Amino acid sequence: MKIAIAGAGAMGSRIGLMLHQTDNEVILIDRWPDHIKAIRENGLIGEFEDRKVVANLPIYSPEEIVEDHANVDLVVALTKSMQLEAMFQDIKPIIGEKTFVFCLLNGLGHEETLSKFVPKENIIFGTTTWTAGLSGPGHAKLVGTGSIEMENLDPKGKEFTLQVLEVFQKAGLNPIYSNNVRYSIWKKACINGTLNGLCTILDCNIADFGSLNVARNLIETIVGEFASVAKVEGIELDQSQVIQAIEATYDVKTQGLHFPSMYQDLIRNHRKTEIDYINGAVWQKGKNYQIATPYCAFLTQLIHGKEELLNAK
Amino acid sequence: MKIAIAGAGAMGSRIGLMLHQTDNEVILIDRWPDHIKAIRENGLIGEFEDRKVVANLPIYSPEEIVEDHANVDLVVALTKSMQLEAMFQDIKPIIGEKTFVFCLLNGLGHEETLSKFVPKENIIFGTTTWTAGLSGPGHAKLVGTGSIEMENLDPKGKEFTLQVLEVFQKAGLNPIYSNNVRYSIWKKACINGTLNGLCTILDCNIADFGSLNVARNLIETIVGEFASVAKVEGIELDQSQVIQAIEATYDVKTQGLHFPSMYQDLIRNHRKTEIDYINGAVWQKGKNYQIATPYCAFLTQLIHGKEELLNAK
Numbered sequence: 001m002k003i004a005i006a007g008a009g010a011m012g013s014r015i016g017l018m019l020h021q022t023d024n025e026v027i028l029i030d031r032w033p034d035h036i037k038a039i040r041e042n043g044l045i046g047e048f049e050d051r052k053v054v055a056n057l058p059i060y061s062p063e064e065i066v067e068d069h070a071n072v073d074l075v076v077a078l079t080k081s082m083q084l085e086a087m088f089q090d091i092k093p094i095i096g097e098k099t100f101v102f103c104l105l106n107g108l109g110h111e112e113t114l115s116k117f118v119p120k121e122n123i124i125f126g127t128t129t130w131t132a133g134l135s136g137p138g139h140a141k142l143v144g145t146g147s148i149e150m151e152n153l154d155p156k157g158k159e160f161t162l163q164v165l166e167v168f169q170k171a172g173l174n175p176i177y178s179n180n181v182r183y184s185i186w187k188k189a190c191i192n193g194t195l196n197g198l199c200t201i202l203d204c205n206i207a208d209f210g211s212l213n214v215a216r217n218l219i220e221t222i223v224g225e226f227a228s229v230a231k232v233e234g235i236e237l238d239q240s241q242v243i244q245a246i247e248a249t250y251d252v253k254t255q256g257l258h259f260p261s262m263y264q265d266l267i268r269n270h271r272k273t274e275i276d277y278i279n280g281a282v283w284q285k286g287k288n289y290q291i292a293t294p295y296c297a298f299l300t301q302l303i304h305g306k307e308e309l310l311n312a313k
Numbered sequence: 314m315k316i317a318i319a320g321a322g323a324m325g326s327r328i329g330l331m332l333h334q335t336d337n338e339v340i341l342i343d344r345w346p347d348h349i350k351a352i353r354e355n356g357l358i359g360e361f362e363d364r365k366v367v368a369n370l371p372i373y374s375p376e377e378i379v380e381d382h383a384n385v386d387l388v389v390a391l392t393k394s395m396q397l398e399a400m401f402q403d404i405k406p407i408i409g410e411k412t413f414v415f416c417l418l419n420g421l422g423h424e425e426t427l428s429k430f431v432p433k434e435n436i437i438f439g440t441t442t443w444t445a446g447l448s449g450p451g452h453a454k455l456v457g458t459g460s461i462e463m464e465n466l467d468p469k470g471k472e473f474t475l476q477v478l479e480v481f482q483k484a485g486l487n488p489i490y491s492n493n494v495r496y497s498i499w500k501k502a503c504i505n506g507t508l509n510g511l512c513t514i515l516d517c518n519i520a521d522f523g524s525l526n527v528a529r530n531l532i533e534t535i536v537g538e539f540a541s542v543a544k545v546e547g548i549e550l551d552q553s554q555v556i557q558a559i560e561a562t563y564d565v566k567t568q569g570l571h572f573p574s575m576y577q578d579l580i581r582n583h584r585k586t587e588i589d590y591i592n593g594a595v596w597q598k599g600k601n602y603q604i605a606t607p608y609c610a611f612l613t614q615l616i617h618g619k620e621e622l623l624n625a626k
Contacts, residue, residue: 198618201514201615202514202615202618202619202622203516203622204622208622209618211621212617212618212621212622213617213618213621214614214615214617214618214621215618217614218611218614218618221611292605292607294605294607294608294611295607295611298531298534298607298608298611298612299611301527301530301531302514302515302527304525304526304527305511305515305522305525305526305527305528305531306515308524308525308526308527309515309516309517309521309525
């Protein structure tokens with residue numbers, strides 16, 4: 001299968017590399033000049049737990065994409081949320097009538113963005129539990145294991161989605177065909193919509209947040225807001241199950257000692273966050289549906305305030 | 314007049330010292346052992362802009378108060394909000410039938426506490442714009458000028474309140490008889506209820522907070538919650554006037570470069586905050602009156618979370 005990875009950061013590098021190793025024609029697309037340079041010079045280096053792999057993958061910046069790569073079979077979208085629209089604007093030349101887009105971004109509101117570029121029947125949505133990190137440009141650290149849920153947005157897309165599933169299966173990415181990927185996306189958004197913002201604004205790791213007397217009430221209130229908005233979109237979140245999933249992350253033996261990605265982006269690296277696509281998206285949707293979401297609103301504002309104070313780029 | 318200062322921190326030291334200098338019989342009451350020791354050994358040292366004063370004022374811990382001091386004319390309450398009740402429990406022996414209490418604490422909910430110890434007609438409420446600092450135990454820094462608004466809670470208390478006004482006038486404390494001290498207390502609570510919590514949780518000074526794009530909307534929302542609750546208590550806050558007063562503090566030539574007291578207490582000194590008597594009080598009152606105050610609730614919870622994380626005492 002001819003596959004473009006649109007957004008070849010840590011997770012894009014992992015998926016691109018694993019798909020490449022099982023004989024797909026993979027190209028990477030990313031905006032980071034040092035990353036492009038390193039991969040062009042030395043290949044993409046993937047450090048698995050038990051082996052090191054060097055993959056000579058073609059990598060382009062979005063503006064470089066030319067018609068040579070027109071009509072890829074699949075674009076796997078893995079940009080930061082706020083870069084999704086600009087990426088697809090730039091890579092229009094490679095998207096043909098039959099090209100599918102598989103969106104693996106965290107957060108909410110991406111369906112609306114992607115619908116501007118591809119018909120709904122060519123969109124697959126998914127979530128993943130894989131993790132990945134970059135230890136430097138061109139250098140991916142690929143420990144642990146994970147799985148990928150996927151589902152076509154429109155029944156017409158099912159046949160091709162099952163082909164994608166097979167390709168991902170061969171690559172060892174442990175795909176699962178989902179019957180309700182929107183539920184999984186909302187559930188994951190709840191986890192990010194509580195831990196990301198709250199650990200960032202309180203300046204603490206997940207276990208420390210979980211130990212607070214106020215933790216339970218805060219997550220109940222925020223998950224409640226997500227659930228009210230999701231309900232209007234036809235998704236009945238099981239709030240106690242979602243809360244259980246959030247509280248499971250407090251364990252120091254699993255994720256407890258980690259600082260969420262938003263913390264790392266903003267507090268450590270002074271980068272703008274994805275808050276507008278998590279709590280901010282719930283706030284905006286809530287406005288449209290006339291549902292009050294004050295905790296999502298306030299948390300979004302606090303994170304934006306912190307971005308300004310830290311001069312985040 | 315025989316006056317006890319219940320809570321002789323920075324502000325209590327200022328007021329006690331100034332009242333002492335104009336021939337009132339002043340005693341200080343405080344719980345800080347080093348402060349008591351220093352004042353007993355060297356007197357209370359007041360460093361004004363133009364002079365240094367040493368006042369040999371008697372100082373006691375609340376438990377030491379004995380009947381020697383029974384029936385003081387006036388107790389000026391200047392504890393931290395959370396220490397008010399315990400202080401009055403301890404100093405019961407000095408409160409006679411005719412003793413008045415003049416409450417100068419910031420925050421809300423103190424009327425209910427004081428009413429347990431003195432009849433309403435013996436309570437005076439006030440706010441002050443004086444500032445004061447302690448550079449160490451027994452050592453007060455007393456720069457700048459200010460004024461004190463005061464009003465009896467009950468019409469029966471007016472006669473004595475005017476005597477207190479005269480005593481404060483002589484001491485140079487610039488008292489003003491107020492016709493609506495509750496309005497002033499709520500207005501001041503709005504200023505503290507926005508700047509204190511927000512600067513603390515965002516880790517910034519007042520000017521930096523004021524420069525944020527989200528500042529205006531945050532203060533509008535929080536002041537709106539205060540106003541809804543105040544209205545039930547018969548106080549019609551002029552919200553745009555209150556917002557103007559808040560925004561006036563952003564100026565770097567006045568208070569802009571300062572970190573609010575809550576920031577200093579919690580972030581610098583790891584002390585518990587007065588949030589329960591500001592935003593927390595509005596949240597609790599809102600619950601009683603069935604008024605939603607989600608920003609006050611969330612901010613209170615965030616500050617309590619931060620207190621726990623910093624192991625604040």
